Every structure is written in structure tokens, then in C-alpha cells.
Amino acid sequence: DGGITQSPKYLFRKEGQNVTLSCEQNLNHDAMYWYRQDPGQGLRLIYYSQIVNDFQKGDIAEGYSVSREKKESFPLTVTSAQKNPTAFYLCASTLTGFPQHFGDGTRLSIL
Amino acid sequence: QKEVEQNSGPLSVPEGAIASLNCTYSDRGSQSFFWYRQYSGKSPELIMSIYSNGDKEDGRFTAQLNKASQYVSLLIRDSQPSDSATYLCAVRPKAAGNKLTFGGGTRVLVKP
Numbered sequence: 068d069g070g071i072t073q074s075p076k077y078l079f080r081k082e083g084q085n086v087t088l089s090c091e092q093n094l095n096h097d098a099m100y101w102y103r104q105d106p107g108q109g110l111r112l113i114y115y116s117q118i119v120n121d122f123q124k125g126d127i128a129e130g131y132s133v134s135r136e137k138k139e140s141f142p143l144t145v146t147s148a149q150k151n152p153t154a155f156y157l158c159a160s161t162l163t164g165f166p167q168h169f170g171d172g173t174r175l176s177i178l
Numbered sequence: 179q180k181e182v183e184q185n186s187g188p189l190s191v192p193e194g195a196i197a198s199l200n201c202t203y204s205d206r207g208s209q210s211f212f213w214y215r216q217y218s219g220k221s222p223e224l225i226m227s228i229y230s231n232g233d234k235e236d237g238r239f240t241a242q243l244n245k246a247s248q249y250v251s252l253l254i255r256d257s258q259p260s261d262s263a264t265y266l267c268a269v270r271p272k273a274a275g276n277k278l279t280f281g282g283g284t285r286v287l288v289k290p
Contacts (some may be wrong), residue, residue: 098276107186109266109282110222117275125277157221161276166212167268169221 070094073158073170079178080145080152088143088173090158099141100159100167103127110157116141145175153177181205182269184281191288197254199265199284204248207272211243211250214266216283222266226252257288 071092080086090099098117102110112125116135130149135141141160145152153176159167182203191197203211210229214222228234228241228250240253250269254261267281 100277102280107282109182109280111280112277115277163276166210166224166227167276167278168224172221 071158071160071168071170073156073173075173076171078173078175080175081178083147085144085146086152086175088145088156088158088175090141090143090170091139092160092170093139094160094162094168095138096160096162097138098161098163099135100161101125101131101133101141101143102157102159104155104157113143113156180281181271181279182267182281184265184267184284186282187285187287189284189286191257191286193257193259193288193290195257197257197261197286197288199252199254199267199286200249201251201267201269201281202249203267203269203279205269205271205279206245206248208245208269209272210270211241212268212270212278213239213241213250213252214268216264216266218263254286257286259288259290262286262288 074089100115101113111127114133116122132144156173158170161167184201213226215225216222226241228243234241238255242251264283264285266283268278
């Protein structure tokens with residue numbers, strides 16, 4: 068089935084550790100996005116990519132990094148510089164001009 | 179002023195009634211507008227998109243857009259307990275490519 072797959076569903080980070088969240092889509096979508104959602108809040112854009120090998124910072128990129136080496140994949144690394152990483156992380160993708168659709172999300176917590 | 183604003187709620191409606199949700203936005207050049215439903219602990223799910231002034235109906239949902247007044251609304255007719263969720267308004271600002279700006283969401287509670 069076509070869709071957006073995020074893994075893992077739950078992730079725990081130790082102090083000073085970098086962790087990587089996976090996002091894969093088989094929808095042949097051009098653009099991919101990473102959002103952060105804190106409890107009771109809306110979505111805030113971290114990074115986005117319109118094409119392979121290109122990506123732009125969103126509103127809250129500090130402490131995060133991404134890569135887009137393949138059209139299907141857009142992994143997000145939460146670095147140790149992100150001091151408050153506990154949140155629900157959502158990956159989305161879309162074709163140009165169409166609505167975004169989301170994966171099931173990854174819930175990140177600090178140990 | 180936030181770019182996309184929604185009343186956080188909770189909006190409490192009795193089963194069978196109409197739930198009315200509102201969203202205002204600041205970028206007058208915005209072209210595309212979306213409503214997502216998000217159940218607790220789950221990811222957002224697209225339920226409506228609207229691109230021109232007026233009403234758009236899909237089943238029990240009606241989206242209304244008024245670009246002159248910069249607001250978009252969502253009506254849920256014959257509300258069911260399964261409609262209890264947070265509803266996120268998303269706007270695609272002018273010259274933003276495919277980027278969306280989200281409101282904070284309105285929590286809806288449908289009481290049997």
C-alpha cells in the first residue's frame with residue numbers, strides 16, 4: 068500500500084545523544100516536511116525539501132538536521148544541541164499543488 | 179498577531195447538533211485552505227480542502243471560505259461522538275510553495 072512510514076513509533080534520547088527519525092514515502096511525492104507538535108499545540112515546521120539534495124530551514128530548525136539523498140526518504144536528526152526535544156514529530160509529503168499527508172508520527176522523550 | 183488563529187476550545191456540542199469552527203489568517207494572498215482532524219495521540223488526517231470563496235460540502239462536513247474577511251470555517255452537521263477530536267486549520271500563504279501554516283487547533287467534544 069502507498070503511504071508515509073515513520074519509524075520508530077517511540078524513541079528515547081539520552082543527554083548528549085543524537086537520534087535519527089526515519090521517514091519514507093512510496094507515493095512518488097516531490098516535497099517532504101518535518102513538523103514538531105508539543106502537547107496542546109499546533110504544528111511547527113522544522114525543515115522541508117522540495118527536491119532531492121535540497122532542503123530549507125523552517126521556523127524552528129535550530130538543533131535539528133536533515134538530508135534528502137533519495138526522493139523516498141527524508142530522515143531527521145535531533146542533535147544534542149536541541150535542549151528540549153520531547154515532542155511528537157510528524158513527517159508529511161505532497162505533490163506540488165496538493166494537500167500534505169502525514170505519517171503516523173514518532174514520539175520522542177528524554178531519558 | 180499569529181498567522182493562523184483558532185479558538186482552542188474545547189467546543190462542546192450535543193450529539194446530533196452542528197459544530198461550527200472558525201479560523202482566521204493574516205496573509206491576504208493565501209490561496210489554499212485545509213482542515214485536518216487529529217485524534218488524541220494520532221497524526222492529522224485531511225478532511226477538507228477549499229480554494230475559492232463560498233461553501234464546499236463533503237458528507238457531514240462543510241467548509242466555508244471568505245477571502246475578503248480572511249476567515250475559513252468548518253461546519254460538522256449531525257455531530258457524532260466519533261467527531262470528538264482536535265481540528266487543525268492550515269493555510270498555504272502566497273509565495274510559500276507547498277508550505278503550510280497551521281493554527282493551534284480547536285478541540286471538539288461531542289457529548290452523547
